[in-house]
Amino acid sequence: MPATLSAFSEIAERYDGFIFDVWGTLYDGGKAFPDALATVRALAGMEKKLLVLSNSPRIPAVVAERLTGIGFELSWFADIVTSGGMVADIVGGRKDVAAQSLGERVLWLGRARFPDALPEGAFTEVAEVGEADWILNAGPENPDAGIEEFEPLLAAGAGRNLPMVCANPDKSVFHRGARQICAGAMAERYEILGGRVRHFGKPFPEIFARCLERISLPAERVLVVGDNLETDILGANRAGIDSLLLGGGIHADDLAERPAQRLPALIAEHRARPAYFAGSLAW
Numbered sequence: 001m002p003a004t005l006s007a008f009s010e011i012a013e014r015y016d017g018f019i020f021d022v023w024g025t026l027y028d029g030g031k032a033f034p035d036a037l038a039t040v041r042a043l044a045g046m047e048k049k050l051l052v053l054s055n056s057p058r059i060p061a062v063v064a065e066r067l068t069g070i071g072f073e074l075s076w077f078a079d080i081v082t083s084g085g086m087v088a089d090i091v092g093g094r095k096d097v098a099a100q101s102l103g104e105r106v107l108w109l110g111r112a113r114f115p116d117a118l119p120e121g122a123f124t125e126v127a128e129v130g131e132a133d134w135i136l137n138a139g140p141e142n143p144d145a146g147i148e149e150f151e152p153l154l155a156a157g158a159g160r161n162l163p164m165v166c167a168n169p170d171k172s173v174f175h176r177g178a179r180q181i182c183a184g185a186m187a188e189r190y191e192i193l194g195g196r197v198r199h200f201g202k203p204f205p206e207i208f209a210r211c212l213e214r215i216s217l218p219a220e221r222v223l224v225v226g227d228n229l230e231t232d233i234l235g236a237n238r239a240g241i242d243s244l245l246l247g248g249g250i251h252a253d254d255l256a257e258r259p260a261q262r263l264p265a266l267i268a269e270h271r272a273r274p275a276y277f278a279g280s281l282a283w
Helices: 032-044 061-071 083-091 147-159 181-194 205-213 228-239 259-270
Strands: 019-021 049-054 079-082 106-109 124-126 134-137 161-164 172-175 176-183 196-199 222-226 241-248 276-278
Touching: 019 205, 032 049, 032 176, 049 061, 049 147, 049 205, 061 079, 079 205, 083 205, 106 147, 134 181, 161 181, 181 196, 181 222, 205 228, 228 241, 228 259
Parallel strands: 019 049, 019 222, 049 079, 106 124, 106 134, 134 161, 161 196, 222 241, 241 276
Antiparallel strands: 172 176
């Protein structure tokens, strides 16, 4: 079982760097968690290296603007890394063999809501799955959409064996208390239907390697802080980085009552083991 913390300050001196998730960790989709804001400010004052890691399908500059809008100072962070930023960089720039093998015509899911996952003009956008060479999945246009609404499109894409690039492996988030599906849920369904998916973001190793490179610290001197066992904690485990699970985010309903009894079952279910657990990110 992870060690339960009563205050984040208990472990602040153990690490030189901290990698923070955003949604469910630093803010609720609308405003910053006051305790999280105070904790990040305190760590910055200790001259710790801090990095933001988000499964947002938006590029880092957009996430940076959002963070400053809710009270965080960019000077506190060494860098911001996002799954959408990696898609824009690697796929948009055709920087590896897999990206170079993609065809020219892309069906971009979530284009109006997430317009920066590909650089302008990097590919030719099409409107129908029958015209596409591959699918860019940034998430649903309508945040209140259900996965069943995408079944015909996903089935058609899988039937044509179109590769999919997923710009956000999160399956869902809580936005001001309401659960909404993300690109990860659509990608999961696509794989069940037989489709091929390349995922950018947590829990996949590529994005954690980029974070360690950007923060310029060895894995053993870094702590990942997040609210999601399936992405934040599992990804940290795979990268050999210690992690802190917060109970107030995606697993809030499961951990609302008797977290000490419920947490072992959740850890076993997701096969992800945090080093620490706390109810919130309180200093």
